[in-house]
Amino acid sequence: MGDDPVLYQIRVGCHLGPTLLTAFPAFVPEQQGAETVLTGLLPDTAALFGVLAQIEALRLDLLEVRRLAPAPAEPPPSNGDAP
Numbered sequence: 232m233g234d235d236p237v238l239y240q241i242r243v244g245c246h247l248g249p250t251l252l253t254a255f256p257a258f259v260p261e262q263q264g265a266e267t268v269l270t271g272l273l274p275d276t277a278a279l280f281g282v283l284a285q286i287e288a289l290r291l292d293l294l295e296v297r298r299l300a301p302a303p304a305e306p307p308p309s310n311g312d313a314p
Contacts, residue, residue: 236272238299239279243267244292254285266294 241258247267252260257278258271273279279296286293 235301236274237279238270238272238301239282240295240297240299241269241282241286241293242295242297243269243286244294247291251289251291254289255282257282270299 242263244266246262246265247255247260247269255269255271257273258269261268261270273282283293283296
């Protein structure tokens, strides 16, 4: 269970331009007004702490970190043998 990557959404209180976005290659950015929302998969907690350290080093205003629930798994296909 702990081996799967986790989907995170990180919100910072500024508009990140192309240069700053290069610091977060694992994330897809979305501009929402004056904020930027970064969404991406991270392999483990250490990677999350690394991203948070990068945000701190760049002196960005961290607003929110959210661990997103994984998409529900699809049920296995029915083989047609209904009871």
